[in-house]
Amino acid sequence: MKRVLLTGAAGNLGRELRARLTGKFDMLRLSDLGEMAPADAGEEVVQCDLADEQAIMQLTEGCDAIVHLGGMSVENTFDVILNSNIRGTYNIYEAARKHGITRIIFASSNHVIGFHERETKLDATADMRPDSMYGVSKGFGEILARYYFDKYGIETACIRIGSSFEKPRNRRMLATWLSFADLTDLVEKVLSADRVGFAVVYGASDNKQQWWDNSLTGFLGWKPNDSADDFADDPAVAKTHTDANDPATRYQGGPFAAAGHFED
Ligand code: NAI
Ligand code: 15L
8 A cells, every 4th residue: 555545633543543554654644624733754634524525536536545534423413424424435435436446444333233232242244223323324334335345346344443542431341442553453454455345343452341253354364452351440440330221231332322312
């Protein structure tokens, strides 16, 4: 890969991946609606809106692959979700098709399957059961990726990221946590694979509490090294009583499944 585009570069994961991926390709092109640190050697910085079709056509020109993290990363109004996640992801795939870009990593989310109960082990073939409009928009992105692979051969790894933060922030994250290092390794594995096809990968570290099974994407050769278990004694995840029938406990999406419709 000579030139790789990273969208969402001003965000939490974008900043981490920027720091960890710069220098691994001839050029890393960084983009976000928000402000980013100025370009360093081996970087290009382009500020634009994913919803702006013309801007995305220009942004993607000359790229060999796209790591698409940009978008609204939690629940919001339908208009915000529509522009950033639905229209924005469509603009990325259309631009990829027109420019002949054939590999994309789509930052999907566990909230695509958030209404499955925690005791259900899911693999890549699990039914989508989104727990929010945000989850619906990530489901749209995955279906879009499926379509662009079947029709145009554009390969995508949809990473259903669990909870990617510096460390687990609550008990749920003992199952869903994904370390920044494991995420970076997965991104590198996908970008360097001979073939990806259309793949759905669950983004979780090697946590003892596992709700997800990645055996169908073993061909990528990704094995997480970190584990949420190392933080089991952290006060943020220490045992507290939870009601087994509270939707936030019952469902994999946790608070997203428990929340009502998002109102302005
Ligand atoms: P974040 O909210 O920190 O970063 C998202 C970035 O996208 C922001 O910098 C924002 O300015 C940018 N963005 C939003 N709308 C845009 C638009 N219309 N045009 C251009 N840029 C726009 O989120 P984070 O945590 O870095 O997540 C990155 C991606 O991974 C997101 O797509 C999120 O949905 C997904 N994800 C993250 C998880 C996590 O635990 N961090 C879990 C599951 C999915
Ligand atoms: C997500 O999809 C969000 O982007 C992130 O902020 C977390 O809420 C994460 O899911 C999670 O489920 O913990």
